[in-house]
Amino acid sequence: MNEKFFDLKKEKQDRMINGAMKVFALNGYARASTDEMVKEAGVSKGLWFHYFENKIGLYTFVVDYAIKYLNMELTADMPAENTDFFDTTIEIEKVKMLVRRSYPYVPLFLASLDKETSPEALEAVSNYIEVYRERIREAYANVERIEFAPYVDDRIFDMTISYTMKGILEEEYAKDVFDEKSYMGKIKVFLSQMRKMSQAAPVEEP
Amino acid sequence: MNEKFFDLKKEKQDRMINGAMKVFALNGYARASTDEMVKEAGVSKGLWFHYFENKIGLYTFVVDYAIKYLNMELTADMPAENTDFFDTTIEIEKVKMLVRRSYPYVPLFLASLDKETSPEALEAVSNYIEVYRERIREAYANVERIEFAPYVDDRIFDMTISYTMKGILEEEYAKDVFDEKSYMGKIKVFLSQMRKMSQAAPVEEP
Amino acid sequence: MNEKFFDLKKEKQDRMINGAMKVFALNGYARASTDEMVKEAGVSKGLWFHYFENKIGLYTFVVDYAIKYLNMELTADMPAENTDFFDTTIEIEKVKMLVRRSYPYVPLFLASLDKETSPEALEAVSNYIEVYRERIREAYANVERIEFAPYVDDRIFDMTISYTMKGILEEEYAKDVFDEKSYMGKIKVFLSQMRKMSQAAPVEEP
Amino acid sequence: MNEKFFDLKKEKQDRMINGAMKVFALNGYARASTDEMVKEAGVSKGLWFHYFENKIGLYTFVVDYAIKYLNMELTADMPAENTDFFDTTIEIEKVKMLVRRSYPYVPLFLASLDKETSPEALEAVSNYIEVYRERIREAYANVERIEFAPYVDDRIFDMTISYTMKGILEEEYAKDVFDEKSYMGKIKVFLSQMRKMSQAAPVEEP
DNA sequence: TATGAATGAGCCTTCATTCAT
């Protein structure tokens, strides 16, 4: 990319970033159309290619940007002393909602990376995604191991949490307007339920 | 569609059906390319249009076919007397795995329908999808209500089950080869864990 | 072409010839579609190519056939002793109407040759068309020169006759059903008018 | 269509308009090929669709343009006080020849509209054609009724004029180069002949 | 002989990308 992009007025930068993220998030890499971004951001077609060599360059930039921005906010706004898994997870979601106010499609965009199927796109951003995962892992660094009930498998538990939260997120984005209160409510109920479930004493199997 | 399609050699029919399902499942309706199907099925471009009026016609056919085939196998192979939610769910997955031996992409293809965003595609297949959902509901008809622990919310529970299972499925398809044993293993562990979790007596919240 | 075509049942031959002529006449060479002929004649696609090597071969055959058939009928049914231009013209039209009973599109098809723009088609049939023109000229061989009024130019007169008659013909074919009586009526009125006009003594120009 | 088309250099606009009119006039709507226009106008395929949404949009535009341009010239260059049918007809032809200098295919293109058979095309331009016909009718508004000889039927007379003139026009376009002098000469001879013929005192029928 | 399944070149149209202004 062309570093001069950052000399643009912040407001224009953001229009472009938001436009790109929205179109990529909703359509996936290959089906995302330049023309739709042009309309979304109100910025001429040529300019996109002036700053970002090509479509994959733009994609890479936006992935990088979304992750860097989220990581930054994680660093700035996460209470470091958190030692509880569920509380930490909620804090992370709060940070995402914070980011969402500046870049409305960051949470969906990041979630959409898992669905991406274009080999070209995956190849280009795998490093960035790894950075993101690492940062999330780090956010959980101080979390104490949960006292799981004996029948709870770690990996399965993690999967359950992450897939379900992703499902809830996409459900919310599928609505006409994202209702942050409703979203955070569902997330909290879900996590609280998972907490109780995972720590409960088992009943006899039938 | 042209009913003569069914006069083709079964093997060729299946190559076409599998090719279409694979490409649709991996790319979504709009991004699925005829050329890719041509390569996948080893059948000329013109022939697709000889049997299926156009792309949406082919899509509709394949959705219908996948659902009909799955429903048929559900009817043939599901032990009817099942009254347990988790057992029933496992039986359904077993049927899907059975179907997968003839039509390897049916499970992923059906799961991909939830992600479909093209209005044209959704419009064309909404009826079929409803039939499918109804059939699944029916499979659960004899299931007795689960004795949930008091802190377990029905809707959240359902979401947890379905999103997680979908996640596990996609994970397996993301591998080079689908490992049925590994997949069913994960599903079973997950469900068994959910059973215990949901029925457990809660411990005190900290 | 394959001469065995003539071993087919006459009725089938005619269905094919009529189908081809209709589709060619209505669409021109390039836009005439094999599938439409198949529907029109109820004869499989392969058979057309079995008897006529390709589209241009079929076209050539049909042009030749239409012209030969018309010429034959001209020879058989034209009163040879005719010496009047207008009467001769009417007789020719009568013969065309006769031909039309066996091959309904011959008159339109022959008229459509003038409109043909495809170089390939023109190249292939120019000889045949010349034969046709020659035969028509011959039909007028015994016609005595008309005593035109002095202001009537031969070539212009001919053009007027032929273009107008063609217009009237196409008009009739544009109707749902060709009404032979109506057609011959119009032709006769037109010719009678032309006769009077061309032989009249001029009035003073204003 | 995209109004920016008119911001193009006039010369390029005209190359595109002329290319489209030529290909449409010679092949009819359905058979007119984009590739041929590309070659004719020396303008890339994509550009046509940049300015005209699709083929039917381009066709509509060109019909509209041809008619508007001709109407404009009719308004600018027709001696209004004309009261004679034949003179008026010649004046109209003169205007067409004037238009032809800028847009060589306008006369043929407009004549070709009568032959158009594609329902889609007809549907799209029927309004425009009606405007054109109305304008022509208007051009004849001041014309005094002709004193026809008693044996001259109005409708037949009109048909004779219009079919023959169309025939003469197409004949001229069929030549390698359109010879305006030759064309106008023929038209004038024809009309002068028709004038005399239609007003003459009849001789006895034989 | 007769069929229609099968093919692939070509058509209209879209879209990432380039480039003159």
Add this chain to the structure above:
DNA sequence: CATGAATGAAGGCTCATTCAT
């Protein structure tokens, strides 16, 4: 810097032609 005109490869689809049965 900014625009959008311009390009051409690729996508969905049609159609003359071939070929196994």
